Amino acid sequence: MVYPEDAPATLAPDLPQARSGGERGRRTGPATAAAGLPADGDDPLAIAHPTLAAVVAERLRQLIIDGTLVPGVWLNERDLCERLRVSRTPLREAYRILAADGLVMLLPKRGAQVIAMSERDVADVFDVLAVLEGLTGRLAAEKASDEELAQIARLHRAMLDAYAARDLHAYYEASMGTHLAISAAAHNPTLADTHRRLNLRVQNLRFRSNQDRDEWAHGVEDHQRFVTALLARDGATVETLMREHALQKKALAMREARAREGVAAR
Numbered sequence: 001m002v003y004p005e006d007a008p009a010t011l012a013p014d015l016p017q018a019r020s021g022g023e024r025g026r027r028t029g030p031a032t033a034a035a036g037l038p039a040d041g042d043d044p045l046a047i048a049h050p051t052l053a054a055v056v057a058e059r060l061r062q063l064i065i066d067g068t069l070v071p072g073v074w075l076n077e078r079d080l081c082e083r084l085r086v087s088r089t090p091l092r093e094a095y096r097i098l099a100a101d102g103l104v105m106l107l108p109k110r111g112a113q114v115i116a117m118s119e120r121d122v123a124d125v126f127d128v129l130a131v132l133e134g135l136t137g138r139l140a141a142e143k144a145s146d147e148e149l150a151q152i153a154r155l156h157r158a159m160l161d162a163y164a165a166r167d168l169h170a171y172y173e174a175s176m177g178t179h180l181a182i183s184a185a186a187h188n189p190t191l192a193d194t195h196r197r198l199n200l201r202v203q204n205l206r207f208r209s210n211q212d213r214d215e216w217a218h219g220v221e222d223h224q225r226f227v228t229a230l231l232a233r234d235g236a237t238v239e240t241l242m243r244e245h246a247l248q249k250k251a252l253a254m255r256e257a258r259a260r261e262g263v264a265a266r
Contacts (some may be wrong), residue, residue: 053094132198133239148185156174158177202253219248
């Protein structure tokens with residue numbers, strides 16, 4: 001989705017240089033940082049190419065995130081096989097991957113349905129996410145290498161560029177990349193995995209919150225503040241700002257869930 005250039009972007013000032021002092025660091029790159037994965041050398045056992053089911057699952061995941069596949073919709077197996085040009089076997093394997101992520105529900109003899117989270121579910125997830133994201137920010141401020149902070153700054157600037165162009169898809173990719181890179185820079189695999197899995201469940205809600213222009217601008221300002229604090233290695237401030245950012249998203253997501261439940265009840 002690309003919005004027309006009908007209003008100038010208001011961008012925050014340039015970010016300060018990151019302060020030195022990370023306790024430890026690992027080699028990272030854009031892909032590994034965004035995915036929250038370590039990049040400690042090349043393992044000879046590593047699989048160079050993902051399975052077809054994983055590729056299909058990622059494509060469906062993106063369609064769920066951007067709202068092409070709306071909450072509550074039943075996935076039409078025949079139609080998806082034709083459009084994705086795959087057989088039923090990898091598609092069904094992809095369904096299982098998405099079910100493990102909490103994005104679809106599998107029902108015998110009925111197929112797969114995109115999960116529609118209730119208002120209560122949304123509140124519960126964001127309450128936990130707010131704590132996790134605050135913690136990742138504080139730990140990243142303490143433990144990230146200078147290279148990792150530089151990568152986070154690059155992702156943030158890419159996000160600002162996408163905002164200036166009003167390119168929502170590019171913006172969201174860079175925004176989530178920033179969050180996941182911060183999570184990876186905390187150097188706590190358990191925390192990173194828990195955050196990733198929980199965040200997957202509400203990515204579609206986080207994406208759609210930016211379709212409101214005022215809220216989109218507010219989100220950009222939030223990012224500017226907590227990334228600036230992170231680069232200054234101000235862990236306490238980063239923790240507070242990232243927690244507040246998640247709780248702001250919670251309020252928007254709950255409003256959408258409430259509206260969806262109201263429509264379903266009619």
